Amino acid sequence: NQKVVLITGCSSGIGLALAARIAKDEKKRFMVYATMRNVGKAELLVEAAGRTLGRTLEIKQLDVCSEESIKACVDSLPERRVDILISNAGMGLIGPIECQTIDEMKTVMDTNFFGLVRLLKEILPDMKKRKRGHIVVISSVMGIQGILFNDVYAASKFAVEGFCESLAVQALRFSLNISLIEPGPVITEFERKVYEEGLKTDLSKADKVTADMFTNIYLKNYNQIFETLGQTAEDVAEHTHKIITMDNPPFRHQTNTLYTPMTTLKYADPNGDLPIETFYKMVFEHDKVFNASLNFLKLLRWRSRKSFTLEKDKST
Template identity: 40%
Template sequence: MNKVILITGISSGFGKETAKLLAARGHTVYGTLRKEAEKIDKVNVLQLDLTNYDSIKKAVKSVLVKEGRIDVLINNAGAHTGGPVETAPDEHIRLQMETNFLGMVRLTKEVLPIMREQGQGRIINFSSIGGLMGLPFQGFYSASKFAIEGFSEALRMEIARFKIKVVVINPGDFHTSNSANRRNFLAPSTPGDPWHDHFRKSLSIIEHDESHGWDPSVLAKKIARIVETRYPKQRYIIASFEQKLAVLLKYILPAKWFMKILASHYGLILNPPMKA
């Protein structure tokens, strides 16, 4: 059945691929942008900036006026910051939480009464593997995704009786614009400071993993199935075998062991070398 879908952040990455696929499958898709971008066939474009409450209200209202309903909300848009916690500028921290968490919450709150009135709906929230484990030098990104996890879990119980389902997506590494976008929001670190070597090494591993990640169209196909299936699961981890294994290990291994494994993946030294 054709669904009315509102998806955020369709200028690149998952949002672009997912909007394109859902529209091609016959759904009525409204995708949001902050600035002009290449047109996507059959996708209706709305202006929305998650850090601007008025734009959120306007976007939701315009879908409601045109369609009279919103069946699916896909909270895809996200910002990416990186760097040492100690040097992260306040404005990066604020941007990270405002975009990935507060903006997403505000949009969800605008859509909720519509779904409640219509007696059905589906909210698909983009978390990350970084929402299941803290990732070094991505502390505020992880924090924003952990916030989405807690919010989604609580919301799911509050709204189940209105037949509104909440689904969390945990993508692993995918090749999108996120590496490039993160480069605009890296906390300062200069050669010789206590962070520089570790941070640069970790960042090169993070970016290597992302650039060798899967194509976002893989995830778009999965999202289309989640939109169309009658009984979606609460969580989908869409990641490589190693990343799924890491999620499992986090829950079964002693925390210290897991930290060592993760630190070694990111090239971090946990203990200072012994002094002679």
């Protein structure tokens, strides 16, 4: 009666933490197929999995950019059954768009967006037939709100969110669940890789103001944002474990309450100017940060009152 969980991108970060956490479920409710593009990189997962390896966790090859690889992996599962799909594999890209090639941008879209589409083309028809299944997508707060110099990455996550929002209506007809997990900054390889690539950006194609904004404002504050707001991969895994054990899992779930006031700005202003102006002030008008922070606190209080009301509504 174990549920079969297939997770992508398990050689590091959130995917690795997720695979280990779910395989170690106290009630042994899950059989985890932890997949990765290159199984030669399984060392850390093997270590984290410990005694669950070969019991509630198995490692398999899967490249989300290859339809053949996805099909081969799903075909290798008993009855091709996947009860819970966790689409986690992804990559980032930062910098001014004039310094990035279209090919680099396409790789991000191909991995983050079409990676999910390929998985669902292979797995969704079976889920529909069985009228059972939960699709969990590791999106990001950048799936609902753009961030300076993350233009293409945010676009890839917006694509994921639009795709899932459209599909969710159809899924309901087949009693399937879809959940978007939206972490804020998470301290993983991702963050380090993105930062190091960012440092290597050839800024010769950018004007002076843009290059300066990227180097002296964005990159300079990058690590600090992760230090003050950052969560661990294990934290995100804990949230996701909770979501897959719920009877009625939510469509959206943010894992970082510290970040929530930022995304709330978007819904607080139908004109859409509030988040853009707030980010602008945070980045360029340091003396106004105090006022911006004050607005955050007000919103935070408003938000907690609202979520309290929602909790109360649920219980009645």
